[in-house]
Amino acid sequence: MENVISTEKCRNSIKALEDAMYVIGGKWTLRVIIALKDGHTRFNDIQRTIDGISAKVLSSVLKDLEENGFVKRKVDIGVPVVVEYELLSYAETLQEVLSALVSWGEMHREKVIRKQEELV
Amino acid sequence: MENVISTEKCRNSIKALEDAMYVIGGKWTLRVIIALKDGHTRFNDIQRTIDGISAKVLSSVLKDLEENGFVKRKVDIGVPVVVEYELLSYAETLQEVLSALVSWGEMHREKVIRKQEELV
């Protein structure tokens, strides 16, 4: 019985893991979130900030972020029309994931460099 | 000057993030690590544990894990040959990332379910 519960728990964790990776696992998703966090709110501004991203991809990432509740798209109908993307508070829930990934990545990079030096 | 340092820092964080996602961002990578963690050490055993993974993909994931220092491949030349995959201590460094992803995924799932209920 305990076994049933624990495998059930385990399955849920795996699902959660896959959900998380599905939402933030895209090549550009986290970079767009970071750009928004850094105060870049307008389309072309964001695109200029993120080296290598195309308008098409940025557009689709922003749509996904909107659907997932990370971002609000605000349109100011004027001349010219101004569109602003606002990072919602829900995006803050990613903080732990983000910093865990960054610090692991830094650690891993150092390890890889150390290994390369050993080979010289 | 401060600006230079902080953008430099920021670039490093982004690189670290991308490195991390590159290493663990594959569809099956974390699942294989979890299977190994749960004590499954042999190829077919791991494959049976992970629903839906093909031999080809498992084989390539294990190779990547070996290259990245997460896993040791041990061959016991006998009749029959027995191959065992051992999770190295380096894999433990992923714990924080793993649990951050799992708990975020759980939280997100609950939020999505709540939202669906509101729509009924």
Added chain:
DNA sequence: TCATTTACTAACCTAAAGGTTACTACTTAC
């Protein structure tokens, strides 16, 4: 004796993520 298990690999195929180019219609700056 025939199926199954072991740990894979080769060859092929598909789907989807992402990249490229061109275009919108309007405005401002040079």
Added chain:
DNA sequence: GTAAGTAGTAACCTTTAGGTTAGTAAATGA
């Protein structure tokens, strides 16, 4: 007068991760 900026979209192409099928060779189980 024209180049550049505004926020994108349409149509197309490429890359690649991953999926599928079949097969290895030796040994055990029914």
